[in-house]
Amino acid sequence: MTTTFDPFPTRFDDTWRAFDGIHGGMVLAAMLRAASVETGAVPAAATAHFYAPVRPGPIDMTVQRGPAGRSPGVQVRAGTAATALVRLSRGAAAAARHAPSIETVVDPDSLAGLDIPIDFVPFSQHLDIRPINAARPFAGGPDPKFDVWIRLRPGLEFTGVERAAILLDALPPGLFAIRTAPAPIPTVELTAHFAPAAGSATGPWHRLRHRTVWWTSDECVDETELFTTDGELAAQARQLRRILDTSR
Template identity: 75%
Template sequence: MTTTLTPFPGHFDDTWRAFDGIHGGLVLAAMLRAAAVETDAVPVAATAHFYAPVRPGPIAATVRPGHGGRSPGVQVDLDSAATALVRLSRNIAPAVHAPMSDAADNPEKLPALDIPVDFVPFSQHLDIRPINSARPFAGGAEPEFDVWIRLLPTLEFTGVERAAILLDALPPGLFATRTMPVPIPTTEITAHFAPAVHTSAGPWHRLRHRTVWWTPDLCVDETELFTSSGELAAQARQLRRILDH
C-alpha cells in the first residue's frame, strides 16, 4: 500500500538537504512513520538501504508485508532511492536493563557548534553543543564526537522519528581526524530503539558517535543516543562509502 505522508508536512523540504540529497535520518524517520501508520504498531528496529540521493518533493512511501520471522515487520520503499525493513511491536514496556551515560555538563552552558547552513542546510534544524574537544575537520587524534544535541521545534516528530534523525545528525567520525571534507555517504544504517525513546522528558539528548573501522573506501560508524537523564534511547550502526580516492 502506498501512503502519502502529511505531517512532515507531506514533502521533503529543501532545508533538510545534506550534501547531495535529503538528510538520511529524516528519510528513515519518514519510512518509520509510514510503517507505524499502516500497521498501528511501534517501530523497534529498522535497517535502511540508500541507493540514490532522495530529492526534495512529495513523500510517497510504499509499505509491503515483511518476510515474516520471529518478529513482525514491513518493508517500506521510497521510489528507487531507499528501502527499509522495519520491525514492529504493539507493546511498549520499560527496559529491564539498559546502559546509562555518565555525567556531562549542562548543555545550556556549552558553546554551540557553528555549522554553515550553506554547507549543510539541515544543520539549521539542530542545536549541537560539543562535550569533548573533537570538531569536524580539526585534525584530531580520535575519530569520534561526544555532544549534546536537540532538534529545534520546526516540525512534530514522535520519539522514534526524532531518534532516527539524531542518530544520523553528525558527520562521519573520520571527519574529526581530517582537515578537509570528502564525500562519505551512508549506504546502510541499522537502528534499534530502546523504551526510553518514548519517555524522554526534554529535547536535549547526548550523542556519542565514532568510526570503529575503515579502509580506503569503506567505514563503519557506531552511535549511541541517550536521554537528558542518561537513559539509552537508541543505537545505530552505519556503513559508509569513502569517495576521496
C-alpha cells in the same frame, strides 16, 4: 498489501538537504512514520539502504507488509532511492529491564554551540549541537569520534522514535574529526535499534556519542549511541559509508 504514504510529510523540504540529497536520518524518520501509519505499531528497529540521493520534493512512499512470524515487520520504499525493513514492537512500550546508561555531564546550556554553515549543510539549521569533548569537524584531531549534547530546534513535531532516527544520523562521519578537509562519505546502509526510552524522553536534549570504528580506503563503519538527559539509552545505530575521497 501496498499503500501510498500520505500523512508525513507530503514532500521533503529543501531545508533538510545534507550534501547531495535529503538527510538520511530524516528519510529514515519518514519511513518509520509510514510503517507506523500502516500498522498502528511502534518501530523497534530498522535497516535502511540508500541507493541514491533522495531529492527534495514530493515523496513516492509505499509500505509492504511482510510475512507473519515471530518478528512482525514491513518494507518501506522511498521511490527508488531508499528502502527500509522496519521491525515492529509486539506490545506496549515498557521500561527496559537492563540497558546501558551514562553519567550526566555538564549542562548543555552552559556549552557553546557548534556553528555549521547552513549553506554547507542546510539541515544543520534544524539542530542545536553543543560539543562535550574537544573534537570538531576538520580539526585534524587524534580520534575519529564526537561526543555532544544535541536537540532538534523548537517547533518540529516528531515522535520519540522518529526524533531518535534523525539524531542518530545528525553528526558527520567520525573520520571528519581527524580529517582537515571535507569529502563525500555518504551512508549506504543504516541499522537502528530503539530502546523504550526513545519514546519516553522528558526533554529535548540528548547525549550523542558517535565514532568511526574501522575504515579502509573505500568505506567505513560508524557506531552511535543516543542517551536521554537522565542517562538512559534511547537508541543505537551502525552505518556503513562509502569514502569517495581519501585525501586528508
